[in-house]
Amino acid sequence: MHSRPFSIAVGLVLLANPIDVLAQDGMSSSAFDGADANHDGKISKPEFLAARTQKFDSIDKNHDGVINRGDFPRAANHQRALAAIDAHIASADANHDGAISRAELSQSATPFFDRADANHDGFVTRAESNAVRQAAQARRQ
Numbered sequence: 001m002h003s004r005p006f007s008i009a010v011g012l013v014l015l016a017n018p019i020d021v022l023a024q025d026g027m028s029s030s031a032f033d034g035a036d037a038n039h040d041g042k043i044s045k046p047e048f049l050a051a052r053t054q055k056f057d058s059i060d061k062n063h064d065g066v067i068n069r070g071d072f073p074r075a076a077n078h079q080r081a082l083a084a085i086d087a088h089i090a091s092a093d094a095n096h097d098g099a100i101s102r103a104e105l106s107q108s109a110t111p112f113f114d115r116a117d118a119n120h121d122g123f124v125t126r127a128e129s130n131a132v133r134q135a136a137q138a139r140r141q
């Protein structure tokens, strides 16, 4: 049996990952490669939006066509996890119904992309992406 703090920490990591697509903390190397559809080593805004929208189905665990708390049943007893999920949902929930539709996800703001594109050329390079991740990791330490 794990100690309670350990369980909560693991739970948060497991629950937060699926909606990292909306977060500002950056992309893993594999996520970068997956989004770089034409393999030119940089991600355009359309590529970023397409990759994010493709994640919808994997996040919508109960296949009801929206992303809401119901897709994170293991978060039910974790207030911090629920708060994180609510914050992610709110960031894309244009009509404030507590859920993210596919259209809302495809049209929502792209804080990660906009911040990562440091030189504002409309593309996020791997170096730009890594810089955002490293800054986020530094903040957590």
Ligand SMILES: [Ca+2]
Pocket (backbone or CB within 6 Å): 059, 060, 061, 062, 063, 064, 065, 066, 067, 068, 070, 071
């Ligand atoms: Ca759902």
Ligand SMILES: [Ca+2]
Pocket (backbone or CB within 6 Å): 092, 093, 094, 095, 096, 097, 098, 099, 100, 101, 104
């Ligand atoms: Ca909504």
Ligand SMILES: [Ca+2]
Pocket (backbone or CB within 6 Å): 116, 117, 118, 119, 120, 121, 122, 123, 124, 125, 128
């Ligand atoms: Ca750039």
